[in-house]
Amino acid sequence: MEPVPAAEWVAYGWDAVAAAIGNHPHFVRAALTSERAFGTDRLDAITALTRTGNEYTLTLAGAPRPGCRKEPASPAADLVSVADQVLISDPSDSERATAELLNYAAATWDKQDLPLRQHAQAVARARRTR
Template sequence: MPTEPVATDRDKSPLSNADHDAVRIADALRSSPHITFVAPAAPGDETVWFRDADGTGFELSLAAVEPDPDAERVAYSWDAVVAAIGNHQHFIRAALEQPSFGPLNLNTITALTRTGNEYTLTLTVRYRPIDDQKHATPAADVAFAADRLLTSDPSDSERATAELLTYVAAT
């Protein structure tokens, strides 16, 4: 059952200063290479106006939706991976694969780099035996792997992979 949008209730926003929500959204849109113009937004605004690369103008309206109390409150690994790659500075897009008809393929992600390389990433669940002395790969090991990619003359895809590894290590 779809929920109806309701007026934004600034007191219920999880952000410390909900009056700046429109400003934050406008800033996020400005970082997209596919959006050529974003109108200035002020605290308390309920809309954000922008223009895409084709010159089409759009207006985003901020409307709060009451949360579904029966909804599952779980963060799924595939969503986290797609969001992390999609938000990385060297990638344009990351999305779960979806056939023409049917549900999303939750173990296959397509990622597109800013240099035009497209990757199909496959998530595979593997259980690693944990012994007393070795645990999950520490961030230093991930950062070291990123540095090794950059030791000689790296290609654009190796550079993008190294940047992604450095981002993962930092988070």
């Protein structure tokens, strides 16, 4: 697995929803549509066309999940968070070693080269999905 640069972690929710609908086999097309509100265009709806010719317009609303960070943390803080999750879960010796390496990479983040940073982030992502 190739590491994904941190800049590509930004989630564009409405784009992701439109892409997911558009990639579904029952739909021909899905596109963001705009609504004029208070003098500015807002992309807050998706118009989807089915293979049978029906058209649906979905109005979107989003809110942060409870307990989610409002601002993205630094990559080093993400490493520490994953390491902490590993350490509180009764880790095996190899899991403990991984957590210690993640903590070390986070503590020395500014001194690490890009390949090591990317690898540490990939390890953290893999641990987070378990």
